[in-house]
Amino acid sequence: MAAVSLIDRIRYAPFHAQLVVTRRCNLSCGYCSEFDDHSDPVAYELLRGRIDKLAELGTLSLEFTGGEPLMQPRLFDLVEYATRHSHRFVQRKMITNAYLLNADKVKRLNDAGLTHMQISLDGVETNDVTVKVLRPLRRKLAAVAANARFKVTLSAVIGAAPSDEVVEIVDFAEQHGFRPRVLLLHDADGQIRLTSEQLALFRNVQQRLGQRFEEAHDYRGRLMSGQPAPFRCRAGARYLYVDELGDVVWCSQTRNLFRKPLLQYGPADLAEQFRTRKPCSETCTVGCVRNDSKLDEWRSQDLPYDAPMRLPVIQPGAAGA
Secondary structure (H helix, E strand, O other): OOOOOHHHHHHHOOOEEEEEOOOEOOOOOOOOOOOEOOOOOOOHHHHHHHHHHHHHOOOOEEEEEOOOHHHOOOHHHHHHHHHHOOOOOOEEEEEEOOOOOOHHHHHHHHHHOOOEEEEEEOOOOOOOOOOOOOHHHHHHHHHHHHHOOOEEEEEEEEOOOOOHHHHHHHHHHHHOOOEEEEEEOEOOOOOEOOOHHHHHHHHHHHHHHHHHHOOOOOHHHHHHOOOOOOOOOOEOOOEEEEOOOOEEEOOOOOOOOOOEEHHHOOHHHHHHHHHEOOOOHHHOOOHHHHHHHHHHOOOOOOEOOOOOOOOOOOOOOOOOO
């Protein structure tokens, strides 16, 4: 299949794709639904083919995820391979829990061409739910700060640990030159389940970070106020999540709602999913999907989820959506 045309890229192509390189993780956080403790890494040649396909679809930003991406033995090779597509992938990113990082691996990621890393921490001290916390990771994060040539976002998660620890993580991020970010713990369906104490913390952190906290039209503020925050979700188009099987699904929390093999994906699929209304959008907390959807909020979304239709491949000069 030929690469997506320029006009199709402008209308529907992915701003951001997340590619699962292994479902296995070295941790077992009690709230997480995105890992296992036994599967083999996805084969390197399969992942190369998926990277090629994402480039063909016109993807601007590629992010390696898991599980824990650093459990993929060819991760550095994959980042380097994606960098060869830099005319397509303007950004090459990864998400990690940081436990397997050290100075040497950070330098190898520099050399491979990584541009962004995202690390999220659930708190400062370990608890019954998680060990993905600041105390055991301070030295590793300091090594990242000292050696990384890529941008690092350090996220705290409201809802996974005692509330006062979130502020300490924000302080640590700012002290080490990381971009501080605060996420909201969501359940396996991508929905919020927070206590009144956690809601108060949310408002405190929101005031401190100001505009840095107001992503995607401040959807968090609306959800925390008890209001729905509907948006025209462009998952399956502007945002692609490619699981370990090589299937495109809307996001990691909706793997049972839509599924199609990436290698069979084309311009008609991007257009269809761009126009399909998603039933979970009003209370969705998946920030990357919302951020990748906000530019197209003014454009219509006229296909119902329960009766999707196949669209022809859009030709240059065809009527706009």
